[in-house]
Amino acid sequence: MARKEISTSPNWDDPDEAPPWSPEVFARAEVSKGDKVVRPATGTLTRGRPKSEVTKAHVSLRLDRDVLERWRASGPGWQARINEVLRKAVDA
Template structure:
């Protein structure tokens, strides 16, 4: 068995290798996570959640690949840079 280096070594893998393979019957008996552990499932945050003061609206926008490449090449914050350019083009001030 090949072990990827993420903090676990061959010895660690040997210690847990006695876990039997799951069968079709095991999978047939399995319950969805939310059904098996409902309290835990409710406590797990899904997504970012609501903003304290929403200032932007989530949209889906199709951009040309070259435009997207240009903005992404500028590094983190590329979506905000697109917003800034669109604000200027629309003549909208903050």
């Protein structure tokens, strides 16, 4: 069986077509001299989504099967709806 040839040539962007760097970009950039980092990047990009002001706790809760099945049958967002019911009970 003939093997499919895989293209190994990378798609390089022409550096002359890159947008110019603004002073803000230079201020955030990592500065290095040879292999030594003189000033690390400021870390404006972080991993994951931004932290919410209102955080929630992960809990393990045992519920009756029929109760859980009924909540799940109500469709997507059932956990949020349980949270709303509990919030109303706490605020009452």
